[in-house]
Amino acid sequence: MDQHRLHRAGVARLTEARQVLLGVVGRAPHARRLIEDLDRFGTDLDAALHRLPQPARGRHVSADQHFGPSRSIRHRSIMRVRFAPSPTGALHVGGARAALYNWLLARGPGEGGDGMPGTFVLRIEDTDRERSTEANVAQILDALRWLGLDWDEGPISQVANTPRHQQALAQLLADGHAYHSDATAQDVKAYKEQHGADRGFRGTPQSSGAVRLRVPGQGVTAFNDLIRGEVSFPNASMDDPVIARADGTVLYNFAVAVDDLDARITHVVRGEDHISNTPKQLLVFQALGQTPPQYAHLPLLHGPDGKKLSKRHGAASVQELRDAGYLPEAVDNYIALLGTGFAPDEEFFTLQEMAQRFRLERVSKSPAVFDEQKLRHLNGRHLRELSTEELTERLERYTGRTGLRAAVEISREKIQTLADFWPLAGFLIDGPVDDPRAFAKVIDADGGRDTLSAARDALASVQEFTVPAIEAALRTVVERTGLKPGQVFQPVRVAIAGTTISPGIFESVALLGRERTLALIDAALAK
């Protein structure tokens, strides 16, 4: 269709196409060749257009092996996406975001807004049998559930698909798309020293050894990344990748392609660290004679040092975030924000709202730095959205304590994470904490004890021990002494909480009750 349009446009457009080529692919060798072709064929549109690949996304071009979005895929069926973590460790926030984006895609209004629900497939990439563990699998599933990211199919174990992998491998071996080779890493290195660093390794077929995929000597392997646009790799610079070990077990780049094919995945959305794996997988699809899915590579998440986020940057796993008292709602909201905007002037969203608004093509191309401060802020907002019942439940689960409801009620406006609760309100349940500095500064200070005992007397004579009555009594002390409110309230606070941080003082006193409050004040005065 695009070719026809070009046809109609005539020769004049050829010059423009040349310009586009120059702009888009720059000085890549294959672009040079294409441009030369265009120049050589001049007005021979048919010949030139034959070489001119399908424009994708309006004006991107590619050459040779092109795997762009084809209309047949786009409109053929519902979107099938997958998240495929390898169980070699806990679920990282980077992985969590990849899972989230896939989930948003599947739960969203559908590609092109056709309203069709998508399917979210969960696959466990466990072909690295050295490092994969069952415990990690369990932990990853647990983290996904906690985040509220439910899947429609799976978890599928990649190793369970071994027979199919073997069958596909045999096929490639039989039709010459792959060959055995016992070349070692040293052999590859030596090959490059001899042929040049930008020369991909090409082995010679042998009767046994690992299996390598044949990469074409010429041309490029390109694809239209849904986030980045055209991405292309010169075939000549790619090594023939090893797709199966000498013992016959398959490797990642081969297994992924076969599994994505079998699961009829339509969109592969994953981290940018996979971008250079894509041509290898594309070549597997091609060797198998199959149409590949569309790809979208997410920018990586960085730590404050600008490097790929990892354990050394602190709370980098979902479990750690949970332990730090963050809410799944906030974690989802925050990591979704790291990479795309949902609205020009608002950032607070629920999963459902994000699913409605999420657009793959709007995802940022540049890496984002994980900023815990902002997560805290968002967490506070989500926390305040919760009903007191719900928040109490979560807090009781988090602290392992019960009977927190009343304390939660008077603390909820003052905490940003679940972890903030106990340091603020724990004294209401377990009694005052020990903070000698606060005691010295507030009670041992000039007049501290006098004020405190005046406050004690006032509280002792309150008729009904309610918040308004308590407040009235203490304010009377303020008036009578001529002190500032804080000078009266702080000693009481330190007496009952042990420290200067607590929920509202009247509320705290009321919750503790007269007996306990007076006892605590007496104890403080006696200290």
Next chain:
RNA sequence: GCCCCCAUGGUCUAGUGGUUAGGACGCCUGCCUUUCACGCAGGAGAUCGCCGGUUCGAGCCCGGCUGGGGGUACCA
């Protein structure tokens, strides 16, 4: 080294040819006030990485450069 990707205040983003470059986090000031937090009202902070080009006009288009990142495994 080689292949690939990226580039708007400290951080996350909006902005696709004409804007005083918008919002959020953080920071600062004031209000509220009982500590903390919330809320409200203000403020500081960006030569839109640099240099060219196209254009009457460029953060937006093109090229080069620089910088950053990813990959470079018989790991995933």
